Amino acid sequence: MLEIENLHVSVAGKKILDGLSLKVADGEVAAIMGPNGSGKSTLSYVVAGRPDYEVSEGSIKLDGVDLAEKSPAERAALGLFLVFQYPLEIPGVTTMTFLKAAINAQRKARGEDELATPDFMKKVREAAKRLNIPQDMLKRPVNFGFSGGEKKRMEILQMALLEPKFGILDEMDSGLDIDALRVCAEGVNALRSKERGLLVITHYQRLLDYITPDTVHVMHKGRIVKSGGPELALELEKSGYADYAEEAA
């Protein structure tokens, strides 16, 4: 369970999250929608522990553990995974090498044995197949020269392999073509389980047509201004954020 309480965050002296509170239970899929610049990516970064964000107030807890003092790697080992809105490229490091390093770093942090290479390879191949990722892409450097859609598919693959306790998906649908969107959404749906919470950030209903959320939250100027069920997303699709702009002002 992810619990965020009264979170105040600034970057470079600019206040971006302004008293944001949000709870996502185990097994719940929550969606966040909100206009550009409302602070959605900032929220995902802060939860994942990216440096240079000043948290002046509030708390973030994952399964009751306060994340404030935890490094990004420690948060990952606790089971937090972030699908980046803009995945990074790492030249020269093959995707396979990267995946193996990540999996084993997390296993080690949790006191588990490293995955044997054959088991690892098998796992990756199967997961890649389900996401229509060609095998030779795994031999290429991480995200290097990948198209926008390929990068997103790779993010979902990583999530599937790392089996996180909680996943934050920041605009996983941007850049995906119609077929890829379906395949990736199916990949995400396959990861839905009673134990796993997901926070899906998106601008569009079409993603939520595939991944039906349990709750929908509207974010504006750094806080959640309205929460509801899946119907809230449909309303937004029609009316936009104009109402909230007035409310928040």
Add this chain to the structure above:
Amino acid sequence: MAAVQETVDKVKTLDVDAYKYGFTTDIESDKAPKGLNEDIVRFISAKKNEPEWLTDWRLDAFRRWQTMAEPKWARVHYPPIDYQDLYYYSAPKTAEGPKSLDEVDPELLRTYEKLGIPLREQEILAGVQADPNARRVAVDAVFDSVSVATTFKAELAKAGVIFCPISEAVRTHPELVKKYLGSVVPVTDNYFATLNSAVYSDGSFVYVPPGVRCPMELSTYFRINERNTGQFERTLIIADKGSYVSYLEGCTAPQRDENQLHAAVVELIALDDAEIKYSTVQNWYPGDSQGKGGIYNFVTKRGDCRGDRSKISWTQVETGSAITWKYPSCILRGDSSRGEFYSIAISNGYQQVDSGTKMLHLGANTSSRVISKGISAGHSQNTYRGQISAHRKARNARNFTNCDSLLIGNSCGAHTVPYIEAKNSSAVFEHEATTSKISDDQLFYCMQRGLSAEEATALIVNGFVRDVLQQLPMEFAVEAQKLIAISLEGSVG
């Protein structure tokens, strides 16, 4: 990739100032008095029982050296070196040169064990029987001024390969030494090479006869142990027509507060259709995190592709030394000869690296390839200096140079100084250079996937140097990967 994991584990077990090879060994040594003059040069020559021609050759070098000035063009800064305040000869105290390993001081053998260098052939052989696929490496170990052990001599002799201390080769194969010594790096080549010619004490000698593919990797480990002692080794490798040899060089030194001088000369000669592959993992002590101590490494390495279709390839991983001044070069004399230079140079703390290569195209249809990866961290300065030139007769000379720099942090510097000169209009020289930085975003991305800052840095750096690592013999590649991680310690966070 298991090696990456190993790298990562290694990093975890180390403190910032923990140079792994920084121990000293208590061995009684036989030293020449401090300082340098003709008597010292004669002393060294006498210690080695050298023939008169060599004594004269040294004295000539010494006299030339006295008229020369230290080069100042490199981008390195250090206080003046007092050449009279150094020892020029130090040998572990065994009456004569050791005849077998049993005569070697056990303390010395333990030193090499600590360094992970197997000197006992029996043990290596035992290992080989257990694993028939394990690659064997013949080792020559040089401790301060003398070679203490050369392994696998007998087996190499069967193939006709000569691999022995150069001091021994002077006695056993004087005609070869006389013919080739100083033929690639002339006595007066440069200040440090000339000094080396006067006072070099030992080093390795290799001769591979025509048509022979050397049956195993040859390797020399150099170790500076004594305080205030300069190490001046001399390596001479001759690959006769149609032969092949792969040679590995490793270096370490104890951790000392004062700087130590290392001025080696390496000469390679490849005759028609011969190939020499020379790999170095240089891990001299780099000084502490404040820039105190460390080795001054002023090295002249040059290969002469004397024969047609010959090939010389340098691969170096430079992680140590307070100061590195080193430009392994190729003279592409034979038609259709080829030179290669693959380099990873890492600097951290207050290290200063000025390194690169020269490819001199003299013959027709000669080609060369230069891949240089410089990584700077901490407060270090890392310069690539490369010269590519084509002589008037070098028809169709080809060079490709790729020179990438990676910066870690904001206090270090990377510099690229290429000199390109073509006197033949058919020459085609290509030069590519990039400078990049490990971005905080890249680090965060890796850390979000569970890697620590150090693991993430090691991974990104290993990716950056990948195409060069692939040029190294397997065992060295693994060692190099570990070294890279160790040298970058404390560079993030």
